[in-house]
Amino acid sequence: MAPNITGDSKPEKQKLSIGNIGSSFKKIGANFSQKFSKGPGITFGKGGSGTSSPLTSGTDPSKITDSLNETNRILVEIQKQLSIDFANRIAESSEQLKANKLAVNTQKRTNKENRLETKWLGATGKALQNVDKSLGRVVGIKAGGLFGTLLKGLGLLFTGGAILVAVKFFKNPDNIKRLSHLFNNIGGFGSITNIPKNIKKPKIVACTDGVGTKIEIAELMNDHKTIGQDLVAMCVNDLITGGAEPLFFLDYLVTERINLKKSKDILSGIANGCLISNCSLIGGETAEHPNAFPKNKYDLAGFCVGVIEKKDAQKKTKPKKDDILIGVESSGLHSNGFSLIRKLIETKRLRLKSKFGNSTLGKALLKPTKIYVNEILRLNKLINIKAMAHITGGGLTGNLKRIIPSKLGIELTDESLFVFQKKLFDLIQSSSNLSRNEMLETFNCGFGMVLAIDKKDLNKVDKFMKNNKIKYKLIGKFISSKNTNKEVIIK
Numbered sequence: 001m002a003p004n005i006t007g008d009s010k011p012e013k014q015k016l017s018i019g020n021i022g023s024s025f026k027k028i029g030a031n032f033s034q035k036f037s038k039g040p041g042i043t044f045g046k047g048g049s050g051t052s053s054p055l056t057s058g059t060d061p062s063k064i065t066d067s068l069n070e071t072n073r074i075l076v077e078i079q080k081q082l083s084i085d086f087a088n089r090i091a092e093s094s095e096q097l098k099a100n101k102l103a104v105n106t107q108k109r110t111n112k113e114n115r116l117e118t119k120w121l122g123a124t125g126k127a128l129q130n131v132d133k134s135l136g137r138v139v140g141i142k143a144g145g146l147f148g149t150l151l152k153g154l155g156l157l158f159t160g161g162a163i164l165v166a167v168k169f170f171k172n173p174d175n176i177k178r179l180s181h182l183f184n185n186i187g188g189f190g191s192i193t194n195i196p197k198n199i200k201k202p203k204i205v206a207c208t209d210g211v212g213t214k215i216e217i218a219e220l221m222n223d224h225k226t227i228g229q230d231l232v233a234m235c236v237n238d239l240i241t242g243g244a245e246p247l248f249f250l251d252y253l254v255t256e257r258i259n260l261k262k263s264k265d266i267l268s269g270i271a272n273g274c275l276i277s278n279c280s281l282i283g284g285e286t287a288e289h290p291n292a293f294p295k296n297k298y299d300l301a302g303f304c305v306g307v308i309e310k311k312d313a314q315k316k317t318k319p320k321k322d323d324i325l326i327g328v329e330s331s332g333l334h335s336n337g338f339s340l341i342r343k344l345i346e347t348k349r350l351r352l353k354s355k356f357g358n359s360t361l362g363k364a365l366l367k368p369t370k371i372y373v374n375e376i377l378r379l380n381k382l383i384n385i386k387a388m389a390h391i392t393g394g395g396l397t398g399n400l401k402r403i404i405p406s407k408l409g410i411e412l413t414d415e416s417l418f419v420f421q422k423k424l425f426d427l428i429q430s431s432s433n434l435s436r437n438e439m440l441e442t443f444n445c446g447f448g449m450v451l452a453i454d455k456k457d458l459n460k461v462d463k464f465m466k467n468n469k470i471k472y473k474l475i476g477k478f479i480s481s482k483n484t485n486k487e488v489i490i491k
Helices: 018-037 061-120 122-139 145-157 162-171 173-180 214-221 227-242 260-276 310-314 338-346 361-365 373-382 395-403 422-432 436-442 455-467
Strands: 183-185 202-210 245-255 280-288 298-309 324-329 387-390 408-412 447-453 472-480 488-490
Touching: 202 227, 202 310, 214 227, 214 298, 214 338, 214 361, 227 245, 227 260, 227 298, 227 373, 227 387, 245 260, 245 373, 260 280, 260 298, 298 310, 324 455, 338 422, 373 447, 373 455, 387 395, 395 408, 395 436, 395 447, 395 488, 422 436, 436 488, 447 455, 447 472, 455 472
Parallel strands: 245 280, 408 488
Antiparallel strands: 202 298, 245 298, 324 447, 324 472, 387 447, 408 472
């Protein structure tokens, strides 16, 4: 059938085949023969001697003209038919070529991912595939669509749950803008990042940390959903003490043998911690050490890099006499003091399944470390925070010594201490028979961060804390001291 070529309508796409072409030519030939056989004196036959001419003498010239016009029309028809058929074939070939190319590239990518799996994922490939299935539940995104595509394209090239960040961040336009400055290249054996464009003269800040023996409590409780956030918090809370904004995070998970559910929970917790701190999880390493690591055990380490404008880093002033100390509430023990806690559990002075508040003591001990990134960085733009102490190993008093300048000491007000998470720390103290000072040297005692500020800024801090529903306490001040050991005294 001849294609529709009338009016402005587009030609109907026809699949070219030998059968179609043959059929078309048969119809055209039959029509041609019929037209010409009707004319007087016009015959068709073999040429040469002894045969009649296709156009015999005596034929009416007007009839010949009409026949030639009809022949021309039919040839034009043939031309159009062939043009459309060949155009269709070219289009189909082009589409097939694209499909073949896509299939080849997809296979190449799959092969590359499989080759890299040992280095990047080790035995966690299947674990992360299961993480991938759970992402929708974790970040509230349905499977498939744009974010499903992102998961498939990026997921296997990252470790430590980087998939989650790629998805959740892309939900927020502000985060898309934020990530645009970070990634130059994705995949391979390393990640390339850019410094944010708003940072003119950057200073890089880096830190690394772990979660200590809190992992043992997670094992005893068979609950690993929050330990990843602890890891991120230990790093980013250290980072912001220098006024730096976290840029990216990498994790290291080592285990005797991969447990799929456990790995999923751990990596999901890491990703959640990065989301809270606006930090991009760009990679990591998951290692399986059979027969070289305790059975069913694992350990975690994290590495975080941040950036600060040079002028902001230089404008920091050291605390002076009579500057005050603000203690910001912790969410619990955070990630320190668990060697003692485990001893208390072993001696049955503490029982993980015992009722504590609305839940159990075990749940209270596993409450994830609070991440202070957003609050502290915003407050630091409002006032000049002269120094910050992240209260980790060494307890409250041990970490405060890190921010004491020469010729100064710190005086803490006794009644201002042990006001947050009081029930938990009272239980620990009574179970351990530790003195008040020993508690302060071991645990955060309810304060996750301590800020050194000028006392004239206290009203601004108070307003900020109330507006953001952050609990804090004025716990002490800087005093003159001739003691070179950076003393912390309690009055």
